[in-house]
Amino acid sequence: MRSSIIYSVVLSLLITRYSARVVLNKYMLDRTQFLEEEDNLQLGSSLQLTEEENEANEILMYWKNKEIEASFKNSTPFQLSKHFFKYKNEIAKSKVYQIIKKMPKGGALHIHASMMLDADSLLELTYEDHLYACYMDDGSLKLHFSDAVPLVLCPVNWKLLKDLRDASDDVEQFDAELRKHFSLYTENDELLNADINETWERFHKVYRTIKNLITYRPVREKYFYKALQNFYNDNVMYVEIRSGLHDIYELDGTTHDALYLAELYERITKRFIDEHPDFIGIKLILTSGRWSSIEKVRDTINMAKELKTNMPGLLAGFDLVGQEDKGKPLKDFLPVLIEARDEIDFYFHGGETNWFGTTSDENLFDAVLLGTKRVGHAYALLKHPTLLATMNQKDIALEMNVISNVVLSLVKDVRNHPLASYLALGYPVVLSSDDPGAWDADPLSHDFYVTFVGVASVHADIRTLKQLALNSIRYSALDEDRKKRFYDIFNEKWTIFVKKIIEGGLN
């Protein structure tokens, strides 16, 4: 009797223990399944890696994990959670960055024409002859090339920049001050914490000064060539450039009409390709300011139609640009845009805002309704579940510019950038850099680095990087033939890149 009681107690204990283990296993299974399913959803997860790519991936992930682990448990703050300017000069030390720098990145599909070039290169251009400067009382700077004192209004007076520079006590100091007019870079915390309107005002100031400098025909040619060179050196093989077309001038004050600028882009690109045959080229997205009148927008669209006929290889489409919160909403232009949508492809900026439910936020709806091919920024899209689903279904790519969103005061800690969710959902994303010159960033490598280490999951690996590059080809405005050639060149470069990672190994 007694022994049978003991027996049954032991038995029941055993059963509990056993079933507890089964239950636990079930939970572990649940957990693993969730994790795996999420992994499979992630952008890049469908790519199959070769043996060599796997080897390269291990090296890449070794460095990535090392970098992240260092700040996760350690008390040192995670650099990438701060403003880009706080850590930008440290990035070069990162092994992950050094690898990404070498990586072929495909194309950059969201780039504004006037902000492609870094401040140092712009400073160099101020050494060109015949450049006049007008330093205004409010601290801004006007520049103009001319063979005589410019007739353009200057409230103080025009002086040859060369004379000012020569007369200064310290040329280095003079240039350092001058350089500040070409970049938003600052160490002033107050400016780093400014609100979106204040930041955009600074941005416009920089934009105006640069525009002065590069509206002179010979300098524009040099500027553009150098810009292509920089993108090329950053392993970007193709650029879609957003640009308004405007007159540019010669030394004697004569001007070329707006279409000339398009020709200049094409001419310089040709020259560049002659010297770098593996460069794919550029396409132009013609832009109009979003504060323009409806008539002005109609004129620009007509110009786009003309370009499409005259220079069919160049034109990709049309877009409206400028600070979205302050500009007119897309819906104000619906009549002209509806009229043009069968003839002209759209590549609208949309939802570059963190206001929820406002006109800028709802530009996203109009962009999609108008059949936009891609959306620039789409920062606010995460708050619009139906639209997100519609866009995914229509395969409309999102052009993400993470560093731009930090510098232009949308988000501080990049880990809160909605791109993390887009990547997790496996949405069609391309990475770009918007106006990298304006914040002294690499043409594209910095954006790739910040995305890979700061935004994407710790588990995101070389497949994410490769898929992002491939997406930039897939969602470009190139025709099928040129895409095919692009893929071929990319794959060749990719193989070399993978070999290089392996050669670099773990040291």
Place this chain on the structure above:
Amino acid sequence: MWPTLVYFLLAISCAVSIDEYENVINERHDLLQRELDMMLGNEITFSDSEIKANEIVMHLKAKELDRAYRSPYAYNFTRHFFEYKDAVKQSPLYEIIKKMPKGAILHAHDVGLLSPDYVLNMTYWDNLYVCFEEDNMQLIFSDKTPKVTCGTQWQLLRDARYTSIDVEEFDAELRKHFTLLVDEPHEVYFDVNSAWNRFQQYFITTGPMFCYKLAWEQYFYDTLKAVREDNVMYIEIRSTLPPLYDLNGEVYDSIATAESYKKVVDQFVKDYPDFYGAKLIYAPMRLVDAATVKEYIKIAKEIKRRMPDFFAGFDLVGQEDLGTPTKEFLSELVAAKDELDYFFHAGETNWNGMSSDENLFDVIALETRRIGHAFALVKHPLLLEEVKKRGIALEVNVISNVVLKLVGDVRNHPLATFLAQNVPVVLSSDDPGVWEADPLSHDFFITFMGVASRHADLKLLKQLALNSLYFSTIKDKDRVVHEFEIRWTKFIDSLVRDKW
């Protein structure tokens, strides 16, 4: 409105057929409406008075937001909560939200609910000793000089205060230990760790003072009072259940602490019968090993056995990034899961793919009833679906996430996405006293104005309040929801009557 429309008609008449234009406009309207219909609160149908009240609310909301949209700096949620917390009190909408019945608080930690002024007042109690050390200080009640180690020397706080040159100055200095509020929050709190260090210091400093049994009970009684005055009718309180002591040095155990709580709640409900009481979530520290968690679970079960109606469930607390990942305790937690309800903190991090982030997977696998914070959930699309499917409520604490440095601008808070997708959400406040916020009103106001869509209206507010009752562990939900409806109707009537 009319002039623009006429202008449109003129503009389109030249080329686009009016049909085509109208098609787009209709489609636009449909798409927008589809989203609005999906938003949290969409199931609510308004009464006539609610429609009127809503017009008042939305008029005020639009006016304030339009001003902000034009000049973000004048009205700016991109700044730190400390920089706008008093300014928002000028808003008539804040006044309205303050008066609004908000249902329940489901995520709050017991000794973080009252303001620094309250804590300062407590230092006027008799028998409080103080030990001033270099950066910190210790406080403890005792009928004789405490035996606890002190780097300098113990003195009666009363003596220290009255021998100081300036009592006001003395109190101002003392008060700083009871709040995270500072003038330059961005400099002082430059990352998650720097904020958490100060935050934990608050608990280290005040803990020994609060743990005096009488102080503890008084603090909790006054917490319930403050909560009730903020138009909250019920609270689920998380506690580590520290051992309490008496003046003569007698020390009690965690179960006695729980009993203290129950006693206070019973008394409070007797004094204020319109309050629906409180329940306890036992939530000890997570930075421990599995053996300790086993002990925790034993205590939890014992409390549940003794106070089945008062005990709600179990959780683990502390800075998630630096704590032990939930998966380390999986076997202990799985074993206890049939006996204990779980209300886990998880995903209170902005790391993507690290152990703290992946706690979300574990707590869902462990069938948690609700999730505390779930800040990282927006990066996990599958889990987000799972949460919706299983009806797991997210306890979102927006201001806490700002103060503890997960997010700067509240407009980037993932709650916006949760609300847009109608994920089950309840709003709560975590430790509002430590950052000098109201028990719940500030969190509601900032969510309504800063996080939710401009279109979000009274439906959202009502649903959030209702959710806090639905997702609570209250047994008789019909009764409490009925009572809520009565209060809500009164609130709506006064809103319409007073014509804001």
